[in-house]
Amino acid sequence: MPAIDLGPDPLALDRQVCFALSVASRSVIAIYRPLLKPYGLTHPQYLVLLALWDKAPRTVKELCETLRHDPATLSPLLKRLAALGYVSRERSRSDERALTVELTEAGRAFRKEAEKIPYRVVEELGMDLAELEQLHAALGRVIAATGR
Numbered sequence: 001m002p003a004i005d006l007g008p009d010p011l012a013l014d015r016q017v018c019f020a021l022s023v024a025s026r027s028v029i030a031i032y033r034p035l036l037k038p039y040g041l042t043h044p045q046y047l048v049l050l051a052l053w054d055k056a057p058r059t060v061k062e063l064c065e066t067l068r069h070d071p072a073t074l075s076p077l078l079k080r081l082a083a084l085g086y087v088s089r090e091r092s093r094s095d096e097r098a099l100t101v102e103l104t105e106a107g108r109a110f111r112k113e114a115e116k117i118p119y120r121v122v123e124e125l126g127m128d129l130a131e132l133e134q135l136h137a138a139l140g141r142v143i144a145a146t147g148r
Contacts, residue, residue, distance in 0.1 A: 048101075088101070
């Protein structure tokens with residue numbers, strides 16, 4: 001493996017991957033806030049709905065694995081989504097330790113409205129779709145490299 005050259009100042013803030021990812025993440029999530037606010041949703045709640053629109057019902061354990069959250073983080077999100085009427089939560093009949101999360105009729109119906117959101121985000125970013133797809137692929141490789 002060739003030697004890694006990080007230049008004269010390997011600690012320069014503007015050269016740190018962690019800094020760029022952190023700022024980019026907060027900036028992109030900020031675009032979602034006004035788009036989700038009319039529905040009473042936060043970005044993490046929206047991610048839960050995306051996972052359920054992809055496959056439902058799911059257990060809390062499956063959602064934790066998919067969203068890379070721990071149960072203590074996910075539980076309040078699910079309670080709030082249930083209070084909003086988007087999901088229901090029930091103990092599994094086959095395993096009482098497992099909590100199953102299902103979309104309600106309102107949660108399924110909201111999907112049609114939510115389909116507009118990715119288009120608005122792309123418009124707000126003002127970036128070429130191919131560039132965003134390349135970024136998504138690169139971030140996928142970063143996630144895979146971290147073992148998460």
